Amino acid sequence: MSIEFRGVRKAFPDGTVAVEDFSLVIPSRTTTVLLGSSGCGKTTLLRMVNRMVDPSAGTVLIDDEDVAAVDPVALRRRIGYVMQNSGLLPHRRVADNIATVPRLNGVAKDAARERALQLMDTVGLDRSLADRYPAQLSGGQQQRVGVARALAAEPNILLMDEPFGAVDPIVRAELQQELIRLRRELEKTVVFVTHDVDEAFLLGDQVVLLQRGGRIAQAGTPAEILANPASDFVADFVGAGRGRRSLRVEEIDGVLVVVDADGRPAGVLADEARTAPGSATRGNRAQ
Amino acid sequence: MSVFLEALAWLFSPERLGAGGIPQRIGEHLWFTLIAFALASAIAVPLGYLVGHTGRGREVAVAVAGAARALPSFGLILLLVMLVGVLQIGAAVTAALVILAIPSILAGAYAGIEAIDRRTIDAARAVGMTEWQVLTRVEIPLGLPLLLSGMRNGVLQIVATATLAGYVGLGGLGDDILQGIALRNYPQTLGGALLVVALALVLDGVFAVLERVAVPHGVRKRGGALPRSSSASRTPAASAAN
Amino acid sequence: MNWVAENAGLILALAVQHLRLSLLPIVLGFAIALPLGYLAHRYRPTRGVLLTALGLLYTIPSLALFVALPVVTGISVLSEANVVTALTIYAVAIQARSVADALDSVDPDVRQAATALGYSGWRRFWAVEFPLAGPVMLAGLRVVAVSTIALVTVGILVGVKSLGYLFTNGFQRRILEEVLSGVVMTMLLALLVDLVLALLGRAVMPWTRIGTPAPRRAAP
Numbered sequence: 001m002s003i004e005f006r007g008v009r010k011a012f013p014d015g016t017v018a019v020e021d022f023s024l025v026i027p028s029r030t031t032t033v034l035l036g037s038s039g040c041g042k043t044t045l046l047r048m049v050n051r052m053v054d055p056s057a058g059t060v061l062i063d064d065e066d067v068a069a070v071d072p073v074a075l076r077r078r079i080g081y082v083m084q085n086s087g088l089l090p091h092r093r094v095a096d097n098i099a100t101v102p103r104l105n106g107v108a109k110d111a112a113r114e115r116a117l118q119l120m121d122t123v124g125l126d127r128s129l130a131d132r133y134p135a136q137l138s139g140g141q142q143q144r145v146g147v148a149r150a151l152a153a154e155p156n157i158l159l160m161d162e163p164f165g166a167v168d169p170i171v172r173a174e175l176q177q178e179l180i181r182l183r184r185e186l187e188k189t190v191v192f193v194t195h196d197v198d199e200a201f202l203l204g205d206q207v208v209l210l211q212r213g214g215r216i217a218q219a220g221t222p223a224e225i226l227a228n229p230a231s232d233f234v235a236d237f238v239g240a241g242r243g244r245r246s247l248r249v250e251e252i253d254g255v256l257v258v259v260d261a262d263g264r265p266a267g268v269l270a271d272e273a274r275t276a277p278g279s280a281t282r283g284n285r286a287q
Numbered sequence: 288m289s290v291f292l293e294a295l296a297w298l299f300s301p302e303r304l305g306a307g308g309i310p311q312r313i314g315e316h317l318w319f320t321l322i323a324f325a326l327a328s329a330i331a332v333p334l335g336y337l338v339g340h341t342g343r344g345r346e347v348a349v350a351v352a353g354a355a356r357a358l359p360s361f362g363l364i365l366l367l368v369m370l371v372g373v374l375q376i377g378a379a380v381t382a383a384l385v386i387l388a389i390p391s392i393l394a395g396a397y398a399g400i401e402a403i404d405r406r407t408i409d410a411a412r413a414v415g416m417t418e419w420q421v422l423t424r425v426e427i428p429l430g431l432p433l434l435l436s437g438m439r440n441g442v443l444q445i446v447a448t449a450t451l452a453g454y455v456g457l458g459g460l461g462d463d464i465l466q467g468i469a470l471r472n473y474p475q476t477l478g479g480a481l482l483v484v485a486l487a488l489v490l491d492g493v494f495a496v497l498e499r500v501a502v503p504h505g506v507r508k509r510g511g512a513l514p515r516s517s518s519a520s521r522t523p524a525a526s527a528a529n
Numbered sequence: 530m531n532w533v534a535e536n537a538g539l540i541l542a543l544a545v546q547h548l549r550l551s552l553l554p555i556v557l558g559f560a561i562a563l564p565l566g567y568l569a570h571r572y573r574p575t576r577g578v579l580l581t582a583l584g585l586l587y588t589i590p591s592l593a594l595f596v597a598l599p600v601v602t603g604i605s606v607l608s609e610a611n612v613v614t615a616l617t618i619y620a621v622a623i624q625a626r627s628v629a630d631a632l633d634s635v636d637p638d639v640r641q642a643a644t645a646l647g648y649s650g651w652r653r654f655w656a657v658e659f660p661l662a663g664p665v666m667l668a669g670l671r672v673v674a675v676s677t678i679a680l681v682t683v684g685i686l687v688g689v690k691s692l693g694y695l696f697t698n699g700f701q702r703r704i705l706e707e708v709l710s711g712v713v714m715t716m717l718l719a720l721l722v723d724l725v726l727a728l729l730g731r732a733v734m735p736w737t738r739i740g741t742p743a744p745r746r747a748a749p
Contacts, residue, residue, distance in 0.1 A: 052413055077415030087410025091428055132355030133505030145515050149414065291600055356675045357719035359682040361693065362712040365700045369708060447590030454686065454697075464592055468606075468687065477600065480593035491588045 001063050001156040001189050002028045003049055008058030010044050010214075018044040019214030019225055022058070031183060031190040033204035035197065035237075041214030042193045048160050049191060050079045062157070077101055080150030080158040080188070084165045086142040089136040094145055095130040096118075101153040106287070119148040122185075124178055140171035144178075151186070160192045164199070176202055197238050201226070293474035294481060309482065316459040316486060319449045323384035324442055327504050331389045331441075332434070335396020339430065348397055356388035360448040363387065368455050380452045387448055388441035395437015399430025431501040439494035446487050460486065540695070544714055547691040551678045551722075553613050555665040556605050558620020558673055565621065566628020567654075580626050587622035591615065591683045612684040619680065620673045627669025631662035664737050667730040678719040682711070690720070 003026040010019040018028055019041040026032045034042040047053040047058050051072040060067045067075060088097045096103075097282035099112035107115070117127055123144045134142055143163055150158055164172040176199065183190060194200055200207045208219040211233060218230040226245065229235035239245045247258050247266055256269035298309065337346045364383040371379040403426060411425045453461025459485045467476030535539065565583075569576040589597075594615045596606055604611045635658050643657040682693030692715045699707025731738055 050413060052409070073415050073417050075414055075415075081413040082408070083406065083410055083413070085404075085406050087406050087413070089407060089411065090404075091505045093505070104415060104420065135505060145493060153415075332606045353675070353723075354716070354720075356672065357679055357716045357723075359679045359693070359696075359712055359715045361683050361686070362696045362708060362715065364706075366708050366712055369703070369705050371701065443588050443590075447592075450590045451683065451686070455700075461592060464596055465686065468596070473606070476596045476606075480597040481592040482590050484597065486595075487551050487588045487590055488585065491585070 002026060003157065003189065003191065004061040004063060004064075005045065005048070005063065006059045007054040008045070008048060008060060010041070010048070010053060011056045017213060019055075022214045022216070024193060024208060024216070024219065026189060028189055029187045030205040031192060031203055032206045032208060033192045033194060033200040034208050034210060035194060035200040035204075036210035037195055040210040040212055041182070042210050043161055045210075045214060046161055046191055046193050049157065049159055050076045052076075052081075075202075077105060077153055078155050078157075080152045080153070080155040082143070082146045082158070082160045082163040084162040086134070086146035088142060088145055088149070090134055093131050093133055094125075094137070097134065097145055098148045098152050100149060105153065115152060116148070119151055123148045138171075139167045140175060143167060143175060148184075156188060158188045158190045160190065162194055163192075165194070165196075172199075179203065201238075209237060224244065290473060290477060291487040294477035297335045297480040298467070298481065312458060312460050312479075313482065315457075316446070316449055316483075317320055319381065319384065319452070319457075319459060320442065320445045320490075323381055323388060323445045323449075324438075326381070327385045327388035327392055327393045327441060327445075328438065330385070331392035332396050335434075335437075336400065336427070338393070339397035339400025340418070345397065345401075349394040352390040352394045355387065358387065360387050360444075361454070364448070364451060364455065365399065365440050376455055376457055380397060380449075380455065380457055384445045384448055386451075388445050391437045391440035391444060392434075393437070395434045395440070396430070399433030400426045402433055408478065429506065431503070432498050435494060435498045435501050439491065439498065442490050442494065443487055446483070448491060450483050471499060532704055533710050536707075540710060540714060543690065543692050543694055544718060545695075547678070547681055547715070547718060548722075550613060550684070550689070551616070551681050551718075552672070554616035554620045554677050555670070555674050555722075556748045557613075557617045558624050558677075559670060561617070562621045562628050565625040567632065569625060569629035570632035576629065577737055580629065583622040583625050586618055591619075591680055591704075592686060594618065595687045596682065607688040609689050612681070612687065613679030616677050616680055620677055623676070624666075624669050625672050627672070628662070628666055630668065631665035632658060634665050635661045660734065661670065663734045664730070667726065667734075671726050674722050674726060675719045678722060679715060682715055 003143065005022050005024045008022050009017070011017045022041075022045060024032075033209060034045060036042045044053055048055050049062070049067070051067055051070075052242065054068065089100070092100075095113050095116040098116035099107075102112040102115055103109070113130075117130060120127055120130060123147065125141060125144050129137065134145065137145065143166075150160075150181055164175050167175065173179055180203065192200075192203055204222060206219065207222055207225055208218040209225065211217045217237070218225055218234045225234065225238060229238065249256050250259050250263075251257070258266045258269055260266050302308065335348070338348045360383070364380055365384065367379040367383045368376055371382070407429070408421060408425060411421050416424065449459050450461035450464065452459055453463075453465045456462075460479050463479030464476050464483070467473060467479060530730070546614045552695065565579060595612060596686050598611055598615050598618075599606045602611070602614060604614065604657045639661065640653070640658065648656060682696060684691055685693035685697050692711045695707050695711030695714075699705070699709075
C-alpha cells in the first residue's frame with residue numbers, strides 16, 4: 001500500500017509548529033526512513049499515518065484514500081505500529097500482548113493464541129516465553145514482542161518509531177538484520193523513524209532527511225544522498241562533509257586495508273572488490 | 288494498666304450485649320460506613336476516571352482534594368445537621384461522611400490512571416483500542432491498586448468521622464466514648480475507643496489485602512513490594528485521622 | 530453575620546489558640562520524622578517495619594487516640610499536652626513516610642557525583658540530599674500542616690479549646706453563624722499556613738521555581 005502526504009502541516013495547541021508543509025510519496029512495499037534530529041517533526045509525520053495525530057492542514061492518503069475519512073480505531077487496527085519502548089501492556093502475558101489486535105477484532109481466544117505463537121516464531125522469539133510478562137523480558141525481546149504485536153493483524157503498513165533506540169548496539173544490530181529479513185519475507189510498506197544515520201542508510205530504500213519543522217533537506221536512496229548531498233546541512237548530517245565517510249585503501253603488509261579519513265582501519269578489502277576498486281566508495285562503515 | 292483492665296471489663300460485661308450494647312453500636316457504625324462509602328464511591332470513581340482518562344479537570348480535582356483536607360469534619364457534621372434539621376440527622380451525617388470520603392476516592396481513581404506510563408496508553412490507542420477499551424482494558428486494571436489505596440483512606444476517614452457523629456446522638460461507637468467522657472466513666476470511654484481502633488484496623492487490613500491482590504500480575508515487583516509506597520503517598524491522601 | 534461582628538474578639542482569641550496548638554505538632558512532627566524517615570530510606574529492613582507501624586498509628590481515629598493515649602502517657606485526657614501529643618503522632622506518621630519518599634527521590638547519580646567530589650556522609654546529607662529532597666518533604670509538610678489544623682478542632686470533645694469551641698457552643702445554642710464561622714476560620718487558617726509554607730519553600734529552594742512542569746501528554 002502506498003502512502004502519500006499532501007501539503008500537511010501540524011501546529012500544536014501550544015503554538016509550536018511541528019510540521020510546516022510536507023509532501024511525500026511512499027511507494028508500496030518499500031521502506032522509507034524519516035531521518036532527523038529530535039524536534040524535526042519525524043514522529044509527528046509518522047503518527048499522522050494512523051491518525052494518532054491529525055494534521056492541521058493537508059491530507060494523508062493511503063492508496064489514494066484520505067485517512068481523515070476513515071474511523072481512527074479501524075484504521076489503527078490495520079496498521080502495525082512499533083514504538084521505542086515497545087509499549088507493551090505490562091499486565092498481559094507475551095502471547096496476550098501479541099494477540100491484542102486479533103482479540104479486539106473478535107478472533108477467538110485459541111485461534112488468537114495460535115497466531116501469536118506463530119508470530120513469535122516469525123520474529124525469532126522462543127515459544128517458551130509466551131506466558132512471561134513483559135517485565136520479565138530483556139529490552140531486545142520486548143522489542144521483538146512489539147514487532148510481533150504490530151504484525152498480528154496482518155497489516156500492509158508497518159510504522160516504526162525509533163524501535164531500536166533503547167537497546168544496546170549489539171542487540172540493535174541483531175534486530176536490524178532481523179527486520180531486513182522480515183521485510184524480504186513479508187513485503188510490507190514500512191515507514192521507519194530514526195535519528196541514526198547508519199540505521200537509516202542500512203534499512204531505507206528511500207531516506208528522507210528532515211530539518212526543523214518537517215522541511216525535507218533531501219530525499220533519495222542512501223547512495224544518492226551520500227553521493228550528492230543537496231546542501232551543507234545534508235553533507236554535515238550524513239558525515240560526508242567532514243570526511244567521516246570517505247574511505248581509502250592502504251596496503252599494509254601486502255593486505256589491502258580500508259581506512260577512514262583519520263587513518264583508522266574500517267575493514268579489509270574483499271577479494272572480489274579488488275577487481276572493481278570503485279565499489280568501495282559507498283562508505284558504510286564496517287559494523 | 289488497671290484502667291485498661293477496667294475498660295476490658297466494661298467491654299465484656301454482659302449488659303454490653305443488649306439494646307444500646309456493643310453489637311448494636313458496631314452495627315450502626317458499620318452501617319453508616321458502608322452507606323457513605325457506597326455513595327461516595329458511586330460519585331467519586333466515575334468522576335475520577337473521567338478526570339484521569341481525559342486529563343481534563345485535573346487542577347480542579349487537585350484543588351478539591353487539597354481544600355477537603357482543610358475541612359474540619361466535626362464542624363461539617365454539626366453544620367449539616369443544623370442546616371438539614373435535627374429530624375434528619377441520619378441524612379445530614381451521611382452527607383457529611385460522603386463529602387469527606389469523596390476526595391480520597393476521587394484522588395485514588397485519577398491518580399491510578401495518571402500513574403500509568405503514558406507510552407503504554409499511547410500504544411494501546413495506537414494498536415486500535417477505542418477510548419472505552421483503553422479505559423476498561425488498560426487504565427482501570429492498571430490503576431486499581433491506587434484506587435483501592437484511595438478507597439482505603441476514604442473508609443478510614445468515614446470510620447473516624449462516624450465516631451464524631453456520636454455527638455449529635457446518632458449512635459455508633461463514638462456514643463460510648465462521648466458518654467464516658469460526660470459521665471467521667473473513663474473505662475467506658477477507653478473501651479469505646481479500643482473498639483473504634485479495632486474496627487479501623489480490621490477495615491484497614493481488609494483493604495491492605497485487597498490492594499495487594501489487585502496489583503496485576505506482571506506489574507508486581509519482586510519480593511511482593513507494592514507500588515503503593517511512593518506513588519500512593521503522592522496522591523493527596525486526605526487525612527484519615529479526622 | 531451579626532454574631533460574627535459581635536464576637537470578633539472571641540474568634541480571634543480562639544484562632545490564636547488554635548494556631549498555637551497546631552504549630553507545635555507540625556514542628557515537633559517534622560523534627561521527629563526526619564531521623565525516622567532517614568532510617569527508613571537508608572536501611573531497607575527498617576523501612577517496612579517502621580512505616581507499617583506508623584501507618585497503623587495513622588489509622589487510629591482521632592477521638593479514640595485522644596482518649597486512649599493517656600493510658601500510655603499518663604497525661605490527663607483533658608489537657609492540651611494530650612492533644613498535642615496525639616497530633617504529633619499523626620504528624621510523624623505522615624511525615625516520616627514523606628521524608629523517606631523524598632530521600633528516595635534524589636537522583637542516585639547526583640548522590641554518587643557528590644560522593645565522588647569528596648563529600649563525607651554527614652556533609653553530603655545536609656549539602657546535597659536534604660535540599661534535593663526538599664520539594665517532596667515540603668509537600669508532605671504542607672499535608673501535615675493542613676490536616677493538623679483541621680484535626681485540632683476535635684480536641685473540643687475532650688475539653689481542649691480551639692476554633693472547635695465554636696462548633697459545640699454554636700450547636701448547643703443553635704447559632705448557625707457560629708458553627709459556620711468556626712468551619713470557615715479553620716479552613717482559612719489552614720490555607721494561610723499552607724500558603725506561608727509554600728512561599729517559604731520558594732524562598733528557601735529557588736531552584737524549584739525555574740523547573741517548568743513536564744507536559745502531561747508529551748507532544749511527540
